[in-house]
Amino acid sequence: MNYWLVKSEPTSWSWDQQVAKGAKGEAWTGVRNHTAKQNLMKMKKGDRAFFYHSNEGKEIVGIVEIVREHYPDPSDPTGKFVCVDLKADKPLKNPVTLNAIKADKRLSEMALLKQSRLSVQPVTADEWKIVSRMGGL
DNA sequence: GCCAACGTTGGC
DNA sequence: GCCAACGTTGGC
Numbered sequence: 001m002n003y004w005l006v007k008s009e010p011t012s013w014s015w016d017q018q019v020a021k022g023a024k025g026e027a028w029t030g031v032r033n034h035t036a037k038q039n040l041m042k043m044k045k046g047d048r049a050f051f052y053h054s055n056e057g058k059e060i061v062g063i064v065e066i067v068r069e070h071y072p073d074p075s076d077p078t079g080k081f082v083c084v085d086l087k088a089d090k091p092l093k094n095p096v097t098l099n100a101i102k103a104d105k106r107l108s109e110m111a112l113l114k115q116s117r118l119s120v121q122p123v124t125a126d127e128w129k130i131v132s133r134m135g136g137l
Numbered sequence: 138g139c140c141a142a143c144g145t146t147g148g149c
Numbered sequence: 150g151c152c153a154a155c156g157t158t159g160g161c
Contacts, residue, residue, distance in 0.1 A: 009147090033156075055147060098148080117146050117155065 003123040004039065004049035005112060006064070006086070015051055015061045018088045025067045025087030029075040036120040040082050041070045048089065050123065050131065052112070059095040060131060064088055093136030106130055 006028060008014070018026065031037055043049075043066045051062045068085035075083075101107045107130060111121035123131075 007147090035156095058148075115154090116148070119146090 002042065002044065002047045003125060003128040004043060004047060004066075005052055005060070005121045005123050006049050007052045007054045007119045007121075009055050010053045010057060011055075015053065015088070015091070018051065018062070018064065018086065019091075021087065023087055025065075025085045027074070027083050028086050029073050029083040031073070031081055031083065031119060032076070033119065035115075035118055037081055039120040039122060040084055042122075043069060043084050045069055048128075049086065050128075051088075057095070058099075059097040060092060060101075060135065061095045062088060062091040063132075063137075090137075092132075094134070096131050096134045100134060101131070104130065104134075 028040075031040060045066055045068065047066045049064050049066065050060045051064050052060050064086040066084055067087045070082040070084050072079055073081045073083040098112070101110060101112060107113070107127060110123070110127055111118060115121065
């Protein structure tokens with residue numbers, strides 16, 4: 001199983017909206033960046049991803065599960081980009097803020113810090129464990 | 138194919 | 150609101 005991190009501005013798509021979609025999940029569309037696309041294409045059904053609120057909050061608020069692997073993004077008229085379906089798995093008891101991640105030396109290599117603009121990022125198994133623990137899971 | 142101009146993202 | 154990072158566009 002691989003681990004990921006997806007980012008969204010809560011004003012356009014929030015964790016609460018994701019939760020409201022329930023077990024069926026929702027398409028994660030709108031990725032228009034090739035690096036992010038590569039990551040979407042590596043996602044497998046059953047993989048988990050942190051759900052990060054950028055801009056407002058700047059914290060990891062929950063965990064989502066990939067329920068459908070990549071397929072053409074219906075919101076992309078050129079047909080070049082892909083999306084996956086994600087469903088909310090569980091919320092973090094304590095959201096993990098960007099500041100908390102920066103403060104932990106073990107997390108200094110996270111893509112979130114190194115490539116802050118990348119909207120779909122890989123997370124290592126170690127990073128996953130550390131952040132999950134910080135989040136109270 | 139290079140590179141300057143420009144737009145967008147996202148932290149501060 | 151500013152600015153750094155970085156991707157994209159378009160002229161040459």
